[in-house]
Every structure is written in structure tokens, then in C-alpha cells.
Amino acid sequence: MIMAKPKKAEEIISRVKDFSRVLVAGCKGCVAICEAGGQKEVEVLASAMRIHFSQIGKRIEIDEVSLSRQCDKEYLQELADSIDSYDAVISLACGAGVQFLTEMYGEKPVFPGVDTCFIGVTEEQGVWSERCQACGNCMLGETGGICPITRCSKRMLNGPCGGSENGKCEISLLVGRDVACGWHLIYERLKKLGELERFRRPSEDKDWTASRDGGPRQIIRKDVRP
Amino acid sequence: MRLSYPTNLRIVKVPCTGRVAAIHLLRAIEKGADGVFIAGCMEGDCHYQEGNLRAKKRVTYIRGLLESIGVDRERVAMYNLSAGMGPRFAEIAQEMTDKIRQLGPLVKSTNAGKEVVA
Amino acid sequence: MSATTPSRLEKIIAAGHLAVTSECGPPRNGDPEVVSRKAELLRNHVDAINVTDNQTAVVRQCSLASCIRIKLLGLEPVLQMVTRDRNRIAIQSDLLGATSFGVHNILCLTGDHQRFGDHPTSANVFDMDSTRLIQTVRMMRDEGRLLGGHQMEEGRPQMFIGAAENPFADPFEIRVLRLAKKVAAGAQFIQTQCIYNMEKFKLWMKQVRDEGLHEKVAVLAGITPIKTVGMAKYMKNKVPGIDVPEAVIKRIAGVPKENQAEEGIKLCLEQIEELKEEEGIMGFHIMAIEWEEKVPEIVERAGLFPRPAVNGSE
Ligand code: SF4
Numbered sequence: 100m101i102m103a104k105p106k107k108a109e110e111i112i113s114r115v116k117d118f119s120r121v122l123v124a125g126c127k128g129c130v131a132i133c134e135a136g137g138q139k140e141v142e143v144l145a146s147a148m149r150i151h152f153s154q155i156g157k158r159i160e161i162d163e164v165s166l167s168r169q170c171d172k173e174y175l176q177e178l179a180d181s182i183d184s185y186d187a188v189i190s191l192a193c194g195a196g197v198q199f200l201t202e203m204y205g206e207k208p209v210f211p212g213v214d215t216c217f218i219g220v221t222e223e224q225g226v227w228s229e230r231c232q233a234c235g236n237c238m239l240g241e242t243g244g245i246c247p248i249t250r251c252s253k254r255m256l257n258g259p260c261g262g263s264e265n266g267k268c269e270i271s272l273l274v275g276r277d278v279a280c281g282w283h284l285i286y287e288r289l290k291k292l293g294e295l296e297r298f299r300r301p302s303e304d305k306d307w308t309a310s311r312d313g314g315p316r317q318i319i320r321k322d323v324r325p
Numbered sequence: 326m327r328l329s330y331p332t333n334l335r336i337v338k339v340p341c342t343g344r345v346a347a348i349h350l351l352r353a354i355e356k357g358a359d360g361v362f363i364a365g366c367m368e369g370d371c372h373y374q375e376g377n378l379r380a381k382k383r384v385t386y387i388r389g390l391l392e393s394i395g396v397d398r399e400r401v402a403m404y405n406l407s408a409g410m411g412p413r414f415a416e417i418a419q420e421m422t423d424k425i426r427q428l429g430p431l432v433k434s435t436n437a438g439k440e441v442v443a
Numbered sequence: 444m445s446a447t448t449p450s451r452l453e454k455i456i457a458a459g460h461l462a463v464t465s466e467c468g469p470p471r472n473g474d475p476e477v478v479s480r481k482a483e484l485l486r487n488h489v490d491a492i493n494v495t496d497n498q499t500a501v502v503r504q505c506s507l508a509s510c511i512r513i514k515l516l517g518l519e520p521v522l523q524m525v526t527r528d529r530n531r532i533a534i535q536s537d538l539l540g541a542t543s544f545g546v547h548n549i550l551c552l553t554g555d556h557q558r559f560g561d562h563p564t565s566a567n568v569f570d571m572d573s574t575r576l577i578q579t580v581r582m583m584r585d586e587g588r589l590l591g592g593h594q595m596e597e598g599r600p601q602m603f604i605g606a607a608e609n610p611f612a613d614p615f616e617i618r619v620l621r622l623a624k625k626v627a628a629g630a631q632f633i634q635t636q637c638i639y640n641m642e643k644f645k646l647w648m649k650q651v652r653d654e655g656l657h658e659k660v661a662v663l664a665g666i667t668p669i670k671t672v673g674m675a676k677y678m679k680n681k682v683p684g685i686d687v688p689e690a691v692i693k694r695i696a697g698v699p700k701e702n703q704a705e706e707g708i709k710l711c712l713e714q715i716e717e718l719k720e721e722e723g724i725m726g727f728h729i730m731a732i733e734w735e736e737k738v739p740e741i742v743e744r745a746g747l748f749p750r751p752a753v754n755g756s757e
Contacts, residue, residue, distance in 0.1 A: 150355050257575065269555070273559060287614075
């Protein structure tokens with residue numbers, strides 16, 4: 100799932116302070132699950148904005164809506180009738196949703212209400228962590244189901260590096276929390292699977308064309324297209 | 326025992342303070358309250374395990390949010406007391422009212438002095 | 444092992460001498476004198492001089508330019524190259540540039556994460572890691588091919604290929620496997636992380652021998668003299684992957700402040716003495732961090748002076 104975190108209210112407020120009708124649009128997909136851009140968060144943000152503007156004596160109307168998803172035209176379509184009554188939209192969807200909304204309603208200024216962070220998992224309530232970088236060329240089958248591109252800070256293919264200590268990545272010292280060394284995890288896992296022999300073979304170079312490096316990506320599937 | 330507490334107070338009863346969501350605190354202010362406080366059970370005494378602790382976290386979150394939008398964080402507060410502490414409740418209510426009076430009305434033109442307690 | 448490149452370092456090792464290398468950190472400005480001065484200090488006392496590549500991710504004068512400078516002084520540089528800041532295009536391009544100036548030694552590294560350095564908000568590259576870098580240099584040298592497939596008619600790199608290894612990183616059981624991988628990739632010499640925990644180092648060397656790796660790769664033991672007890676504590680607590688046992692700290696702390704530097708030198712001389720006897724140790728890599736002027740003294744007192752002459756070295 101795509102993980103995001105809410106932007107600071109003051110940043111959002113500063114973006115829309117000169118409009119008179121603003122729509123706060125949430126998304127009930129990923130960002131709702133990571134409690135950054137779902138209906139609950141829309142309510143809180145909209146309410147806080149109303150309090151702020153009324154306190155400073157500004158008349159700005161703020162409405163709320165939450166769409167099933169913002170990465171699908173079908174759901175964005177629901178805004179077609181009402182969108183013209185707003186001067187600006189704050190979208191609490193991930194970056195993909197914000198952009199799709201922008202594409203659909205080209206005239207409206209659209210501002211992001213969250214910072215889209217990564218593809219990850221809910222480790223426990225309130226703790227989300229990254230697991231995938233969408234490199235477009237999955238190698239989990241080679242590495243015991245643990246992704247070195249995502250979980251090694253240097254995306255090494257032949258780790259661990261010399262900075263791995265007690266199972267922790269060298270960057271732990273800097274980021275102020277324990278970051279597991281991805282290669283330590285891979286090692287432990289391969290040991291369990293009895294596949295340590297893999298360690299002896301140097302890897303091939305990674306083909307990065309299917310990742311960000313290859314330019315904006317697209318999947319076209321004839322079998323699925325109408 | 327009849328205790329007097331400030332009349333500007335509006336009490337909203339909930340089965341457990343764990344039920345008070347962040348949005349409830351904001352709504353109260355949005356609808357005109359100049360301050361809100363949650364009166365929860367003593368820490369460790371929650372009938373539903375940790376409802377009051379969750380309420381406390383939400384209060385902390387909303388205080389931060391208010392501050393970031395230019396509203397004094399003191400307008401929202403959390404207190405803990407037990408059901409048998411009537412006098413203490415009156416005392417807290419007075420304390421909170423005094424604090425809010427000092428801060429003044431949130432929106433200068435509306436009628437001052439409203440307060441909500443959950 | 445017989446030498447196959449024009450590298451003087453390789454020839455020294457092939458002739459069975461204990462090799463001595465040291466390192467020189469370029470300055471954080473464009474001053475042309477600093478590298479020359481540091482290199483001159485080492486002229487008669489080491490076989491080759493490593494030039495660090497933006498070490499700890501702090502921007503410094505470039506390693507390649509400094510290597511060329513050292514080469515032009517008639518000395519032997521070891522080009523340290525990290526994959527943090529270069530993709531495979533830049534890596535190969537720099538290797539060809541180094542070749543054109545007759546740089547014959549390379550130390551292949553992945554590099555410290557940039558968050559450690561003076562530009563923590565910068566992007567990183569990591570197109571490949573150190574092991575792949577080793578393979579890349581070997582392919583360019585032995586097959587005359589670039590990664591993209593281009594065949595070089597002339598001007599193949601002639602490089603003695605090195606790698607770093609940290610026997611003190613975790614998991615310990617994997618360190619020798621990792622070394623084996625680097626050797627399989629083409630590493631011919633290894634410069635180790637600085638050694639303070641002798642016991643652990645010897646355990647690692649034993650595993651190296653058990654795997655027969657000591658016959659395929661020359662291990663140069665990393666030696667860094669401790670200047671003050673503060674430095675020892677800093678390395679223990681703040682530098683990932685360095686293992687400074689409590690006993691070492693106690694020993695340095697046990698002498699008056701003005702004698703701590705000498706105690707540190709004594710300690711490293713004892714280590715060198717002890718390691719000379721260790722089977723598989725082919726030399727020493729003496730890294731006197733911001734204390735380069737001490738290296739000649741250490742080399743002399745360790746009985747590693749004068750340096751042998753080898754035939755045919757440039
Ligand atoms: S310590 Fe582990 S996770 Fe961190 S960079 Fe090194 S190998 Fe990668």
C-alpha cells in the first residue's frame with residue numbers, strides 16, 4: 100500500500116488563504132488506511148481550517164468530500180457537477196491521486212494535503228514502514244523474500260557492507276532510530292532456507308530501465324484493454 | 326451534595342473518554358466554544374482499559390494542531406478525576422473557565438464565555 | 444602469484460615482500476600543494492599511496508586528480524573509488540581516464556552513506572556495489588570490454604584490483620563469505636578496516652585460510668595509530684564497523700596525556716610485529732588519519748624500512 104503523512108496545516112492554509120471556496124477532497128484508498136488522507140483526516144483538516152479562518156476574520160468556505168479512490172476516473176467523475184463551485188481543491192490523496200484530479204479538472208488549482216512517502220506495510224498501529232521501491236523487476240525470489248533495493252540503504256546487491264553492526268544499518272546512528280540492515284535480514288533468511296550458497300555468487304548488474312531511471316513508466320496490457 | 330460550577334459550561338456525556346475523537350474537540354470550537362476540556366477517569370482506572378489514555382493522546386495532538394493554526398493550545402485540555410470527586414470537578418471547571426476568560430473569546434465578535442466539557 | 448600488471452604494489456607482493464601502503468586524504472578545497480606535500484612525506488617509506496574518495500561522504504578534491512598528481516611526482520597511487528557518487532557510465536569513464544595517466548591500482552568501495560557527510564540531503568547513485576565494481580574493472584582489463592559491450596582495441600586498464608574488508612562488521616560469520624565473493628569477482632588485494640581487536644582479527648584470518656583465500660588474495664592489515672584516548676573512544680562509539688576493545692582504551696587512558704600518542708604508536712608497532720607472523724598477511728596499510736607525518740617513523744620502527752626495489756616498476 101502507498102503510505103503518506105499529513106502535511107502541516109499551516110502549509111496547506113498558506114496555499115489556499117486567498118481563495119474563497121475550497122474543497123478538501125479525501126481518498127478512501129491507501130491514504131485512509133495509513134490515517135493521512137481519509138474521511139477522518141478530511142474532517143479534522145477542514146474543521147481546523149474553518150477555525151483558523153474564522154479566528155482571523157476571513158470568510159472562506161470550506162467543503163469536504165471523500166472519494167472511494169482518486170486514482171480512478173470513475174470516482175473522480177463524482178466531482179464533475181460540484182467542482183465548478185470551488186476556486187481550489189486540497190487533495191489528501193497520494194501524489195498519483197492529486198495529479199489525476201489535476202488532469203481531470205484542468206482549470207482548478209489543486210494542492211497536495213499529504214506527503215506521499217513509500218510503498219509499505221502497517222507494522223503496528225501508527226507504525227508504517229517501507230518494503231518496495233517498485234523497481235519494475237522483482238528479485239525477491241533471489242534474496243529470500245527480502246528486498247535489498249528497498250531495505251539496504253545503499254541498495255547493494257552483494258551485501259552487507261562494512262557498516263552493518265548488530266543487525267543494524269550504519270545509518271541508524273544518523274536517523275536516530277534502529278534501521279535493520281537489509282543484508283543481515285537476507286543472510287538470516289537464506290540461512291533458514293538453507294540457501295546460503297547464493298552468497299558466494301556475485302550478482303549481475305541490475306537493469307534499472309524498469310525503475311525510475313528508465314523514465315515515467317506505463318503498463319499496457321492488450322489482454323485487459325477493451 | 327450540590328456543587329456549583331460555572332454556568333457557561335455545557336456538558337456532553339460520553340460512556341468513556343476514549344470515544345471522544347479529535348474531530349469532536351475541533352467541532353466544539355468550530356461551533357463556538359472558546360475552550361474544551363475532557364474530564365476522564367484517573368489513569369489506570371479506565372473501565373475500557375485505556376480509553377482515557379487515548380483521549381489524552383488526541384488532546385495532545387489537537388493542542389499541537391491548534392497551535393500550528395494560530396490558536397492557543399490551552400483552549401483544549403485533559404483532566405483526570407474519579408466519579409466520586411465532585412468538588413474536584415467544580416474546581417477544574419472553575420480553573421478552566423478562568424483560563425479561557427483570560428485568553429478571551431476565540432472569535433472577537435461572537436459571544437464570549439462558552440465552554441464545553443466532555 | 445606473479446605480477447600481471449605494471450603495478451609496483453603487485454610486484455612487491457609477488458616478490459614475497461611485505462607490502463606497505465598508506466593513505467592521503469585530499470583537502471576540502473582546490474589547493475594544489477596539500478596532496479603533493481602529504482605524498483612527499485611518504486615517498487621513501489611506502490610502496491603505494493591510497494587516495495581517499497570523498498571519504499565519509501565529505502566533499503574533497505577528487506581522488507582521480509590527486510592520483511594523477513601523485514603519479515606525476517613519480518610515486519605510486521591507489522585510486523580509491525566509491526560507487527555512491529557515480530553510475531556505471533561515470534565509473535568506466537573515470538577508469539579510462541585513470542588508465543590514460545598510468546594509474547595501476549584501484550581500491551573498489553561502495554562508500555559511506557551520504558547522510559554521514561557534509562551533504563546529507565543529496566541524492567546517491569549506487570548503480571552498482573563494490574563487488575560489481577571489482578568485476579567491472581576486471582572485465583575491462585582482462586576482456587577489454589566495457590559493460591555496454593564495446594570492445595576496446597587499445598588502452599585497456601592495467602590495474603591491480605583491490606577491495607576493502609571489515610572483519611569486525613556483522614554478521615561475523617558472513618565476512619569471509621563476502622571476501623570469497625570479492626575474490627571470485629576479481630579482487631587481488633584486500634586492505635582491512637583498522638584492527639584493534641586482535642583476537643577477532645586472527646579468528647577471521649583463520650577462516651580466510653580455511654577457505655584457502657590467503658593464496659588467492661593479498662591481505663594487507665589495516666593499522667591506524669591512536670593519537671589520544673578521545674580518538675579511541677570516538678572510534679568505538681561513533682564510527683560504525685570499528686571495534687575498539689575496552690582494554691585498548693584502558694591502555695591509552697592509563698598513560699599521561701602527553702604520552703598517549705607515543706603509547707598509540709607503540710601499540711601499533713606491537714600489532715605489526717605480531718601480524719608479521721600471521722600466515723596470509725602480505726603487508727600493512729597504515730592509515731594515520733590527519734597524522735601522516737608519523738607514517739615514516741612507524742615504518743622505520745616496525746623494521747619495514749628501507750622499501751625493497753622491484754624490477755621493472757615505473
Ligand atoms: S549496513 Fe546493511 S543495510 Fe546499511 S548500507 Fe550496509 S549493507 Fe546496506
